Amino acid sequence: xxxxxxxxxxxxxxxxxxxxxxxxxxxxxxxxxxxxxxxxxxxxxxxxxxxxxxxxxxxxxxxxxxxxxxxxxxxxxxxxxxxxxxxxxxxxxxxxxxxxxxxxxxxxxxxxxxxxxxxxxxxxxxxxxxxxxxxxxxxxxxxxxxx
Amino acid sequence: xxxxxxxxxxxxxxxxxxxxxxxxxxxxxxxxxxxxxxxxxxxxxxxxxxxxxxxxxxxxxxxxxxxxxxxxxxxxxxxxxxxxxxxxxxxxxxxxxxxxxxxxxxxxxxxxxxxxxxxxxxxxxxxxxxxxxxxxxxxxxxxxxxxxxxxxxxxxxxxxxxxxxxxxxxxxxxxxxxxxxxxxxxxxxxxxxxxxxxxxxxxxxxxxxxxxxxxxxxxxxxxxxxxxxxxxxxxxxxxxxxxxxxxxxxxxxxxxxxxxxxxxxxxxxxxxxxxxxxxxxxxxxxxxxxxxxxxxxxxxxxxxxxxxxxxxxxxxxxxxxxxxxxxxxxxxxxxxxxxxxxxxxxxxxxxxxxxxxxxxxxxxxxxxxxxxxxxxxxxxxxxxxxxxxxxxxxxxxxxxxxxxxxxxxxxxxxxxxxxxxxxxxxxxxxxxxxxxxxxxxxxxxxxxxxxxxxxxxxxxxxxxxxxxxxxxxxxxxxxxxx
Numbered sequence: 009x010x011x012x013x014x015x016x017x018x019x020x021x022x023x024x025x026x027x028x029x030x031x032x033x034x035x036x037x038x039x040x041x042x043x044x045x046x047x048x049x050x051x052x053x054x055x056x057x058x059x060x061x062x063x064x065x066x067x068x069x070x071x072x073x074x075x076x077x078x079x080x081x082x083x084x085x086x087x088x089x090x091x092x093x094x095x096x097x098x099x100x101x102x103x104x105x106x107x108x109x110x111x112x113x114x115x116x117x118x119x120x121x122x123x124x125x126x127x128x129x130x131x132x133x134x135x136x137x138x139x140x141x142x143x144x145x146x147x148x149x150x151x152x153x154x155x
Numbered sequence: 156x157x158x159x160x161x162x163x164x165x166x167x168x169x170x171x172x173x174x175x176x177x178x179x180x181x182x183x184x185x186x187x188x189x190x191x192x193x194x195x196x197x198x199x200x201x202x203x204x205x206x207x208x209x210x211x212x213x214x215x216x217x218x219x220x221x222x223x224x225x226x227x228x229x230x231x232x233x234x235x236x237x238x239x240x241x242x243x244x245x246x247x248x249x250x251x252x253x254x255x256x257x258x259x260x261x262x263x264x265x266x267x268x269x270x271x272x273x274x275x276x277x278x279x280x281x282x283x284x285x286x287x288x289x290x291x292x293x294x295x296x297x298x299x300x301x302x303x304x305x306x307x308x309x310x311x312x313x314x315x316x317x318x319x320x321x322x323x324x325x326x327x328x329x330x331x332x333x334x335x336x337x338x339x340x341x342x343x344x345x346x347x348x349x350x351x352x353x354x355x356x357x358x359x360x361x362x363x364x365x366x367x368x369x370x371x372x373x374x375x376x377x378x379x380x381x382x383x384x385x386x387x388x389x390x391x392x393x394x395x396x397x398x399x400x401x402x403x404x405x406x407x408x409x410x411x412x413x414x415x416x417x418x419x420x421x422x423x424x425x426x427x428x429x430x431x432x433x434x435x436x437x438x439x440x441x442x443x444x445x446x447x448x449x450x451x452x453x454x455x456x457x458x459x460x461x462x463x464x465x466x467x468x469x470x471x472x473x474x475x476x477x478x479x480x481x482x483x484x485x486x487x488x489x490x491x492x493x494x495x496x497x498x499x500x501x502x503x504x505x506x507x508x509x510x511x512x513x514x515x516x517x518x519x520x521x522x523x524x525x526x527x528x529x530x531x532x533x534x535x536x537x538x539x540x541x542x543x544x545x546x547x548x549x550x551x552x553x554x555x556x557x558x559x560x561x562x563x564x565x566x567x568x569x570x571x572x573x574x575x576x577x578x579x580x581x582x583x584x585x586x587x588x589x590x591x592x593x594x595x596x597x598x599x600x601x602x603x604x605x606x607x608x609x610x611x612x613x614x615x616x617x618x619x620x621x622x623x624x625x626x627x628x629x630x631x632x633x634x635x636x637x
Binding site for chain 1: 497498499500501504505507528555556557558559560561562564567568571596597598599600601602603604605606607608609610611612
């Protein structure tokens with residue numbers, strides 16, 4: 009299949025960090041209804057995946073790569089807020105080199121501040137917002153492309 | 156007078172739920188929808204549908220004239236308001252009646268009486284129903300005489316708006332000013348009053364039904380103590396906190412409350428229950444309640460059917476119904492409990508409702524639904540019935556473990572841990588439950604999540620400027636599988 013994600017990768021699962029290379033015994037296969045069967049020894053569980061969200065047995069966790077080992081072309085390039093929010097700070101400028109996980113923008117909604125981090129290492133191609141601006145999910149606040 | 160064609164002046168799960176019973180009764184149904192809901196499940200659940208306006212509620216679901224016009228245009232002969240929106244708006248009920256339609260609810264005058272929290276307190280006290288000790292004034296000296304802490308509350312409405320806890324005389328004057336201002340904004344009515352604060356109360360309510368012949372029945376109580384922002388998340392029937400004598404007195408008080416206003420239709424009398432088993436009238440909700448299904452499961456009575464029967468002038472035929480077993484409802488709300496119940500709008504990328512013995516799901520969404528910011532974040536209710544409380548709790552935990560919602564955050568996982576907890580099993584369900592529970596998402600088998608994530612198709616990366624971002628669902632990438 010030559011699948012981009014079928015290489016060893018360090019991922020963040022919720023707040024846990026996990027190395028897929030570290031010998032996890034789970035084997036997964038896709039099923040016709042779009043779900044994934046995860047086999048772990050004698051146990052088979054159903055997982056549903058949508059974007060970075062993975063559902064297993066009623067618990068949803070976001071799975072994100074946090075280090076190298078992934079085909080860079082498969083990584084997202086844009087940074088968008090998870091909820092309607094106001095931009096508090098813009099921490100990078102166009103042309104700046106950034107690392108994966110680096111804070112790019114902080115936003116606030118209902119008095120809670122959230123840092124939006126770079127999904128990949130690369131160069132900031134565009135910064136489309138300024139502090140005080142109202143933003144919504146799907147809007148590209150920052151674009152990071154491969155160096 | 157029979158109802159032939161019912162307009163449902165609502166949206167979401169309650170509109171779907173009302174349409175189901177109407178269909179069972181052979182009544183044609185008319186949905187109304189805003190531009191945000193043109194393809195919503197409630198529109199397809201009804202026989203016909205009428206557009207009432209743009210997405211903002213003030214121009215659609217709260218627009219009395221447009222709803223009346225829609226009822227006329229669709230040839231409806233009755234209007235069911237659901238809950239929320241205009242369900243407890245006496246002017247809407249009056250407009251429906253004046254336009255010649257059957258109003259599925261109590262008389263407009265009764266809605267008005269119970270909607271005025273001060274008027275309702277006075278009416279209930281006169282009828283011998285216990286009310287929270289308090290004063291129907293915003294005079295600081297009178298309030299201080301109650302002894303602190305007190306709650307300053309809005310006369311014009313509930314939901315925690317215009318409500319202030321005051322612990323000392325120093326803070327009272329400012330709290331009154333703030334509460335008046337907030338109440339004025341929320342309800343167009345600046346009047347406030349004060350009650351002595353009941354510490355760590357439970358919220359217990361009684362379902363009542365009244366017919367036009369003066370028969371009032373009660374269908375037992377529901378406990379709804381587990382809340383966030385004064386809004387309920389978990390409800391159960393019966394209450395784990397009531398013994399038989401207290402239950403009998405509570406239900407009798409609710410019947411008296413309904414009788415005092417010659418109540419017709421389905422209503423809910425809400426009480427605070429203190430740690431000594433004393434209860435106090437809080438308010439009466441003059442509509443179908445969100446959590447009505449738990450009463451339906453333990454009594455076998457279809458409350459919407461009873462609402463429609465009463466509106467058609469039929470007699471109730473009973474004054475109480477025996478409850479069997481235990482029922483629990485969990486509200487699946489588009490909020491992130493790991494981040495202070497932050498709203499979580501978005502598109503529902505995956506949706507799979509639980510099934511199996513004793514499980515009912517009342518949903519207003521489906522896979523692909525857009526959850527916007529205009530309306531209530533309630534997506535669906537998972538309701539279970541079991542022979543006893545422990546069995547019902549285990550059944551709810553099982554059902555919530557089957558529920559798949561992806562694309563947005565919801566309360567499902569939190570509530571699954573709530574009903575599985577020792578605190579819940581012990582019946583330790585006061586209104587501050589969630590603060591004490593202090594939930595954080597537990598660690599999971601990361602290997603399984605990582606394996607599933609790696610096996611799933613790669614979401615397409617958005618590239619085009621100004622173009623719509625492709626959705627990262629497995630369906631969107633089906634072609635890349637092999």
